[in-house]
Amino acid sequence: MPVIPRILDHVDELTAIRRDIHAHPELGFEEQRTSEIVAAKLAEWGIEVHRGLAKTGIVGTLRRGNSLRSIGLRADMDCLPMQELNEFAHASTHSGKMHACGHDGHTTMLLGAARYLAETRNFNGAVHFIFQPAEEGGGGGKVMIDEGFFEKFPCDAVFALHNRPGIPVGEMAARPGPLLASSDRFDIRIKGKGTHAAHPHAGIDPFVIGAQIVLALQTITSRSKDPVETSVVSVGFMRGGSAYNVIPDELHIGGTARAFRPEVRDLIERRVGEIARGIAGTFGATATVDYARNYPPTINDADETAFAASVAAEICGETGVRNNYPPSMGSEDFSYFLEKRPGAMLWLGNGPGEGGCFLHNARYDFNDSAIPTGASFLARLAERFLEREAKPS
Numbered sequence: 001m002p003v004i005p006r007i008l009d010h011v012d013e014l015t016a017i018r019r020d021i022h023a024h025p026e027l028g029f030e031e032q033r034t035s036e037i038v039a040a041k042l043a044e045w046g047i048e049v050h051r052g053l054a055k056t057g058i059v060g061t062l063r064r065g066n067s068l069r070s071i072g073l074r075a076d077m078d079c080l081p082m083q084e085l086n087e088f089a090h091a092s093t094h095s096g097k098m099h100a101c102g103h104d105g106h107t108t109m110l111l112g113a114a115r116y117l118a119e120t121r122n123f124n125g126a127v128h129f130i131f132q133p134a135e136e137g138g139g140g141g142k143v144m145i146d147e148g149f150f151e152k153f154p155c156d157a158v159f160a161l162h163n164r165p166g167i168p169v170g171e172m173a174a175r176p177g178p179l180l181a182s183s184d185r186f187d188i189r190i191k192g193k194g195t196h197a198a199h200p201h202a203g204i205d206p207f208v209i210g211a212q213i214v215l216a217l218q219t220i221t222s223r224s225k226d227p228v229e230t231s232v233v234s235v236g237f238m239r240g241g242s243a244y245n246v247i248p249d250e251l252h253i254g255g256t257a258r259a260f261r262p263e264v265r266d267l268i269e270r271r272v273g274e275i276a277r278g279i280a281g282t283f284g285a286t287a288t289v290d291y292a293r294n295y296p297p298t299i300n301d302a303d304e305t306a307f308a309a310s311v312a313a314e315i316c317g318e319t320g321v322r323n324n325y326p327p328s329m330g331s332e333d334f335s336y337f338l339e340k341r342p343g344a345m346l347w348l349g350n351g352p353g354e355g356g357c358f359l360h361n362a363r364y365d366f367n368d369s370a371i372p373t374g375a376s377f378l379a380r381l382a383e384r385f386l387e388r389e390a391k392p393s
């Protein structure tokens, strides 16, 4: 596989860094140790280090030549609040924290690319290496942008990788347009009237109302939305009550909604409110609805995706790149970067995975044999991007 030989030379050090970060996972905005490792390595390789964005965010900048072209390459550094079940030597030493999404690998591969580019400097322009905190729900990418990332570090385009089980190691996948969905949350609080469970007629039962709301929420995707559009509405919890023989006053229902297009997102928000309030009203109860918009959909720019896929083919071979890979209803805060600049996120094969497990599984582990492919791709992407002519604006 034609990965960059010079990156292969450093694979032992990169693997050691990856396993060290895996063994010491840190939650969003708490990536002190991880960001210290990143900053120290960047400085050691002669890369300008900028701290201070989004608490633990680090940006490394390399410039060469007189071109005003610039590219941003982004990795995420945070772990998940879950207990690791692996027992290998580099398993998490932090109780209740685990790198189950492979961000340890993302950070390591971007370091590998940074080292190569710092040593070879075979480009004309600027490369910004973006190490962001808090991808797993905290929106660290958004915080970096809100705190002035693009003003301080102008980028013509931005790119990222995410590891993906189910794609063989040494292969990659790309998709123009919608890659990942938006991620919104809703809270429905039904206020009925508590009573003795043997005397339901003396109260207003929020469970019976809540059960009908849960069923009716499924009609948003099956009956309110155009069937050719994709979306998901899922209830994640129902909380209420405390005794076998008591009908409580209140029930709290919470869940998530995913979509690719803003119009569908608007429709879901409107219908969740109408359904909850309407059904509650039918039974003499009230419902209050909070709908919170979290990550926007991750939309890859078509031209930049084609460009990145052509670079992936240089590293993985033509048959090693899957184009038009199916979209997923997961979400990513790289979406905030892609709202501001053209670019793309690509999938990097992680192999079948230990026991075939997927991301966010308590036995997940980033596959170290994918490091050369990912680091080579990011490095070559920067070189190729900066040798391209600027698009006329």
Ligand SMILES: [Zn+2]
Residues within 6 Å of the ligand: 100, 101, 136, 359, 360
């Ligand atoms: Zn994740």
Ligand SMILES: [Zn+2]
Residues within 6 Å of the ligand: 101, 102, 103, 135, 162
């Ligand atoms: Zn992730």
